[in-house]
Amino acid sequence: MEATDIIKPENIVYQRSRLMTDQVLSFCPGCGHGTVTHLVAEVIEELGIENEVIGIAPVGCAVTIYDFIAIDWIGAAHGRATAVATAVKRVLPDRYVFTYQGDGDLAAIGTAETIHTCNRGENITVIFINNGIYGMTGGQMAPTTLAGMKTSTSPFGRDVSVQGPPIDITRMVAMLDGTYYVTRQAVHTPAAVRKTKKALLKAFEVQKEKKGVAFVEVVSNCNSGWKMSPVDANRWMEENMFKYYPLGDIKVDGQLLIK
């Protein structure tokens, strides 16, 4: 069988989601943000909810996500995406509302909004990309930066006695009664990507049940900020990030799975 014989429209087993625009993604080569952005588009397309979904764009690397996925978007002030999502969901309760935020947006400047939205149990989906660094501004230390990790503002590594240990905000929100589904995934291997897609599907589907926040953390690489090649960054993430941020479901159907 020649390759040219296989290239026919009826033989396509995978292609880009039709919800993605022709705009080239602004993310660095190999960044997990790109994978998650495409997964969000694929999940919305599979659920057939592109006319009923409203996304809230963050400030950070994904600030121009409204250029990439052809659905309705609102750009929120830095960190306030979940507060804007609360307003949208309360005014239009039959729509699917989700936020897409990084760790600088959700776990640093937006900590108050994130925690109170989860405490109130708004029926929204929160997608949280955690790469342990402020990527867009030049690789500064974030609250999620690992102990001992070198960044441009912690050139000798994060000193826990001065800056405190990294914040595990996903575990924190799982402890609140307002969250219904909390999980932590990654997108560094094909298997992990498939799991993340399932988690995102569930996170959007539970909005119909009106039981509370669906919170999906995706541990991601930041090869520019970490100063590594994309392949090395994924390996470093497996060896270091997953120790502090172990993958898996944390809360399913309102039941905590961890102590």
Add this chain to the structure above:
Amino acid sequence: MTSAGTIVVDIDRCKGCGLCIEACPQKVLAFADSKVNVKGYRYVVLVAEGCTGCTNCAIVCPDRVITVYRQKKTQ
């Protein structure tokens, strides 16, 4: 050895991160020899027969530049 599947790479969107090369179980992907795309990135090509159309390369690609084709089994 023939291929059950094949891929088409949108060369000018490829950023040359190489994650698909790592993810390919058949090891049939590689960077094109001393060539770059319009943005100056190395890009990925299929270098050998044996592609099964498993879609692993396409789903780890952050820019989704790979379209995967697989021959349907004829009864």
